[in-house]
Amino acid sequence: GNSVTQMEGPVTLSEEAFLTINCTYTATGYPSLFWYVQYPGEGLQLLLKATKADDKGSNKGFEATYRKETTSFHLEKGSVQVSDSAVYFCALKANTGFQKLVFGTGTRLLVSP
Amino acid sequence: DAGVTQSPTHLIKTRGQQVTLRCSPKSGHDTVSWYQQALGQGPQFIFQYYEEEERQRGNFPDRFSGHQFPNYSSELNVNALLLGDSALYLCASSLGQGPGEQYFGPGTRLTVT
Numbered sequence: 001g002n003s004v005t006q007m008e009g010p011v012t013l014s015e016e017a018f019l020t021i022n023c024t025y026t027a028t029g030y031p032s033l034f035w036y037v038q039y040p041g042e043g044l045q046l047l048l049k050a051t052k053a054d055d056k057g058s059n060k061g062f063e064a065t066y067r068k069e070t071t072s073f074h075l076e077k078g079s080v081q082v083s084d085s086a087v088y089f090c091a092l093k094a095n096t097g098f099q100k101l102v103f104g105t106g107t108r109l110l111v112s113p
Numbered sequence: 114d115a116g117v118t119q120s121p122t123h124l125i126k127t128r129g130q131q132v133t134l135r136c137s138p139k140s141g142h143d144t145v146s147w148y149q150q151a152l153g154q155g156p157q158f159i160f161q162y163y164e165e166e167e168r169q170r171g172n173f174p175d176r177f178s179g180h181q182f183p184n185y186s187s188e189l190n191v192n193a194l195l196l197g198d199s200a201l202y203l204c205a206s207s208l209g210q211g212p213g214e215q216y217f218g219p220g221t222r223l224t225v226t
Binding site: 036046101105111 | 119153154156157158167171203206210214215216217218220
């Protein structure tokens with residue numbers, strides 16, 4: 001079945017450092033890919049998405065590129081802020097058949113001043 | 114434009130009891146999905162409701178049931194609660210059964226003692 005694998009956290013960075021959170025997936029066909037963010041005590045917010053190969057999703061300085069050849073969707077940000085501290089979830093949704101979201105286990109990001 | 118709302122925010126129940134969680138979808142959305150997020154894990158799909166019917170179901174026992182009302186709001190019911198049912202329950206709404214985005218509510222934190 002479809003699955004998502006994320007790098008384990010926590011990822012600890014200083015403010016203004018470069019961020020990469022790795023995400024790889026297994027899926028039949030060509031799923032849509034998503035990054036969601038969860039701040040402490042809150043639900044999930046969609047951060048960015050990509051619906052086909054080579055698409056780049058971007059939002060709030062975060063970017064991720066849909067790489068079909070490596071089945072990856074790594075999240076990057078050039079300069080993190082303390083306010084980016086949260087848990088980040090990579091997810092996929094099949095574009096055929098039933099379209100539930102399949103999530104990774106999440107990666108906690110801690111940014112210190 | 115009201116987003117997805119869920120009630121209650123927190124709930125404490127005893128093993129063996131029954132619980133009902135509620136969700137109102139984002140304005141204009143007609144599909145509601147429920148997810149269970151255990152501590153430190155990614156959300157797991159429970160089921161989805163569309164046109165007042167359960168359309169798809171994840172790997173959850175029959176103790177988990179739901180309902181969707183004509184105004185598209187939804188309930189999640191869990192019978193015979195187990196300690197392992199303690200989790201954050203997330204509701205997500207979307208439009209139709211297509212590949213559109215799912216918008217998440219803040220969740221209901223259920224603690225079973």
